[in-house]
Amino acid sequence: MERFIVNRIISLVPVLLGISLLTFILIQLVPVDPAEVYLRLSQIPPTDEAVAVTRAELGLDKPLYQQYFDWLRKVVQLDFGLSFVTKEPVMEELLYYFPATLKLTAASLVIVLLISIPLGVFSALYKDTAFDQMCRIFAFIGASMPSFWLGFVLVYILSLKLDLLPVYGRGTLAHLVLPATTLALGSAAVYTRLLRTSMLENLNQNFVLYAKARGLKERLIVVRYVLKNALIPVVIAFGMTLGHMLAGSVIVENVFAWPGVGRYIVSSIFNRDYPVIQAYVLFMAVNFVLLNLIVDIICGLLDPRIRLGGDR
Amino acid sequence: MNSAKVEKEIMNKQVVLNLKNFQAHLPTKRGVVRAVNGINLQITQGKVLGLVGESGCGKSITCLSLLGLTKEKGWVIVGKAQMQGKNLLALDSEEIRRIRGKDIAIIMQNPMAAFNPLTTIGQHFLETIRSHLSVSEKASREMATKYLGHVGLPQPDKLMKQYPFQFSGGMLQRVMIAIALAMEPKVLIADEPTTSLDVTIQRQILGQLARLKEKARTGMLLVSHDLGVIAQMADEVAVMYCGYIVERAPVEQLFNNPLHPYTRALLASKPQMQKKPLQAIGGQAPSLLNLDVGCPFLERCNEKNRRCSHYKQKLIQYDHKHWVGCAKYSAEQRMLNHGLA
């Protein structure tokens, strides 16, 4: 197991380098001169002279590869420079907003699991019953629902009409319910469907038949034979979804005025605060990669074939 | 009571599993597969019943469905599978669960797919033991290692901690056999138990099975393609074709005097010491989806007559213990033959 984890971590190095390279390339897409933007935001008239000074200050006058390595050296030390707008270190700002996003994502992760595992399992076990049909309809509509609209519908029904939950603000668990549910619904729908399919596939496996033939109890078979095997593809897909949920929080945060990185990034985009945008994409990509690492380790724990490197 | 009746009584006591007019039909998208069509079989204490027939004739479906094991929902299983006065097909799910693996153990055909890839061999063993017996974890562990040793697997302690993917097909087959033996079942259903084993291990395993039948008086249903194995192990043989039993006889009688044209063809396709050319059975078995009236072997039979096209499969007693399902041996045909003679 240790070797498996170490190997996985080593294989991250080229991925992280690729990420940093692409991130660096992205900033080159900016159609205007960042130095000019910087000056404007600092309310200094962008004269040729001032621009030249700023370019030198920001290191923009050096050749590209040099810029990349300078930038990378700083990034490794978690130095993303200063925000154009607030003049604060970008990393500090991101870390200031991140806990709110993390809390939102974690809460909706819990909701996804609470919805999709029971629905997926029971709709497979009771295939073609009315319950199964309802789950399938839920999965279908849930996956097609625009989260920015769902948020408003939930607010309208649960808060404004029924007055069950607070609309905006945060702090208590009640404040978390609506945004987290909104963020969770799409993924919950996708996972209900995926788990159902995976369960059905495994229910038809020979090892389930042999387990029955040995007289094992139904519940043991469902949990240890069917569910455990069915979870593997689901867990693998989950790595992807966690990334989508982190990203999807951008929309939900803007619907609910949730003070996380999602709101921060959108306002930074409007402000053309390029250091923040660049740091954000790197930060999210690294999170995504690390989440996938965790998911891989979980898969290794679940599946001895992955852990022990068997391929038969 | 006359002696014949007494003999019958004793016989009945010794029959541990009795299939009566047993049918298994599997609805699929393309129609109903009539895999087993009303067969009668008796498995006797301490005896081996061999079941032979070509691929796809319904042998495995028979084995599975008599335990109420259906791979998919909707299989229609009718008839009786009687064991100790109970019809297995009428039991509730908990009652049949107690029988599976304990009273009737099964060795499945495809060992590579039969094990849960996520749990160890030891787990498989322990689960089975503890589903039926209330013994401690430690005791069942000892039991498991003992039986793994019996089937000739080296270092059973180590194997217990390994996963199925680290085993070869032959090893897994032996694990299955060990699990079956450990429960000392009344009936053992062995679906091709030796196909994935090499000759030495095959002999060892057959020896184990023979010992089980001596020691625990287990009755056995032995499914095999290998007529050599059948000749060596079986006391009685049933020949299956298209979901019908077409011939049933004690082993010597079947090999020395096969009656059904299909049995003859099957025996002719078996390699022998004398260098006679092997005879493949010509043609293909009809699909189980659209079995017509008449003998299912009709198309491929070289002894057919006009009666065959509307012959309804049923076994005719040819001799004391020799039954055959072929129009040639029907009473009227025999009368006709005698008349002509």
Add this chain to the structure above:
Amino acid sequence: MVLQGIAKGLYHRKLTIISLIILGVIMLSGALAPVLAPNDPTLISLENKFLSPSIQFPFGTDHLGRCILSRLMYGAITSLGSALVVMSVTITISIIMGTLSGYMGGRVDAFLMRLCDMILAFPNLVLTLVIVGMLGPSLINVIIAMVVVQWVWYARIIRGMVLSLKERSFVLSAKVTGTPDWLIIVRHILPNIIPHIVVLATLNLGMVILHISGLSFLGLGVQPPTPEWGAMLNDAKQFLRSDPRLIMFPGTMILLVVISFNLLGDALRDAIEFRES
């Protein structure tokens, strides 16, 4: 039991037809909006704001007194049209790249696949968002960003298909008989991959629409006053309490369209799988 039967029956045939009809009606009303729309979708008249449905304004008016129905109709062009543009550009690029990569192999393949790996290492909404952020908010930049992020998925899949097709007997025999590569690609490879890609694209169109309207909702895509469903929701959000109608209309449209595309994609996939089995 009855419910089950109905649900099952609907699930296959009827739902597909219904979704086709919905899509057809919406696309037509978008395409014919200049003729059919009762009002100018961008005409602001503050004295007409928040009107209830009437003959002149069948769905009422928004906070600036614009006709909601007209905005929905014109919005269909923007929302569906940009999704279709994204999809067709993506597919064209990915077919070229994927076929090139799979058919040529070697350096080209290695380079393209490393590029794909790099792009796939990012969560796709994040990358889209950031590209838009770098290029600046506008519909065209959203389209560019979506294409840049999406093509890699298809290119990968297409490459895999091409690799396996390359080994098939009909391609090998065409090669042996000296058919030029471009002809093999046009005659043997493309016809075999395009149906699969169309299914994938249909299944994904719903997601593309959700992303485009999501970005417009954030104010990063379509800029006012151009009517677009996501942007309409953005305008409407402040009036959730006073006039929830404004939220209901565009949201329902998005949901309907996305569901319809998903149903259609499922039906197409079933059809193609059935044909192949």
